[in-house]
Amino acid sequence: MMPGNHTIHYHEAEEGGGLGWMVEFLRSMGKPVAATAVVLLAVVLSYLQKLSLEGEMLYAMFRAFLQLSVIGFVLQFIFNQHNAGWILLAYLFMVTVAGYTAGQRAKQIPRGKYVAGASILAGTSITMLLLVLMRVFPFTPRYIIPVAGMMVGNSMTVTGVTMKRLRDDIQVQMNLVETALALGATPRQATHQQVKRALVIALSPVVDNAKTVGLISLPGAMTGMIMGGASPLEAIQLQIVVMNMLIGASTISSIMSTYFCWPTFFTKAYQLEPKVFSQ
Structure with a gap:
């Protein structure tokens, strides 16, 4: 709950101790990996339509996955510092x-x-x-x-x-x-x-x-x-x-x-x- 005249409630996930959050992260990657099927469908459609965007789509997906994963670990570290x-x-x-x-x-x-x-x-x-x-x-x-x-x-x-x-x-x-x-x-x-x-x-x-x-x-x-x-x-x-x-x-x-x-x-x-x- 946040202070103020008009109080706003926010949902927060509980933080695990030690490296528990990393283990939980790896366990929860099943859904994001499964969601890549949608991108693969887009790649197939691009190939069939001869758009020549297959490489860019795969690169964009890989880059987004890498960037978001890194920033997720960085934010988890910062959140735990309270500084x-x-x-x-x-x-x-x-x-x-x-x-x-x-x-x-x-x-x-x-x-x-x-x-x-x-x-x-x-x-x-x-x-x-x-x-x-x-x-x-x-x-x-x-x-x-x-x-x-x-x-x-x-x-x-x-x-x-x-x-x-x-x-x-x-x-x-x-x-x-x-x-x-x-x-x-x-x-x-x-x-x-x-x-x-x-x-x-x-x-x-x-x-x-x-x-x-x-x-x-x-x-x-x-x-x-x-x-x-x-x-x-x-x-x-x-x-x-x-x-x-x-x-x-x-x-x-x-x-x-x-x-x-x-x-x-x-x-x-x-x-x-x-x-x-x-x-």
């Missing part, structure tokens, strides 16, 4: 990988990986701090790491789209932006429409997902709790919290990315940087 340092280390690792991935989407932006990383860090840390201060989640690895992972993942996608779209729109409308700058507009004023368009496009999927949650499909967090034995009423409480925090973190991250991009878009004389928009 705030491991929480911060795992969080910073996720932000670093997310910043690199989002920066790859906007390769034309100088120091794009750092811009994306700083934006994601700002959005997710502010949101996480508010949730902890309001006692929605306790500051423990079992809660913070999964929650941070969801926020970082969504912020990564939104930030990458915002940065790329903003740069591309400014490039297409360089004449309008340069005219506004020549008339005395600040970079913010000259690119207001481009910033607005980039943010709307990037955030629309997150907002649309919140509008249709539960009507089209049951989200991952809610599904996981129900399959883990929690009641649907408990599951929807958690999912409401998740949707709220995803919108908050994504919005902050995407807006921050537009501010962090400006030093790379403009010279000190408030002119568009030719190196950024000549590619």
Whole structure:
């Protein structure tokens, strides 16, 4: 049970001592292995249709299995430590990988990986701090790491789209932006429409997902709790919290990315940087 005015109950599995969890993990791998039959069916269909995706499908399945297995052992280790340092280390690792991935989407932006990383860090840390201060989640690895992972993942996608779209729109409308700058507009004023368009496009999927949650499909967090034995009423409480925090973190991250991009878009004389928009 978590503290707060509106208490939320969460289902937790009991932890075994010593290496018991590893033995239990190996015993429970029967179902995941059996589920590979679905992938094998997809491989056969790809071969029959001559899609040439068989190798990629098998590689993707193997990589997903390996990555999830490794992260499962890592999380089990961190959960058993009860140390705030491991929480911060795992969080910073996720932000670093997310910043690199989002920066790859906007390769034309100088120091794009750092811009994306700083934006994601700002959005997710502010949101996480508010949730902890309001006692929605306790500051423990079992809660913070999964929650941070969801926020970082969504912020990564939104930030990458915002940065790329903003740069591309400014490039297409360089004449309008340069005219506004020549008339005395600040970079913010000259690119207001481009910033607005980039943010709307990037955030629309997150907002649309919140509008249709539960009507089209049951989200991952809610599904996981129900399959883990929690009641649907408990599951929807958690999912409401998740949707709220995803919108908050994504919005902050995407807006921050537009501010962090400006030093790379403009010279000190408030002119568009030719190196950024000549590619």
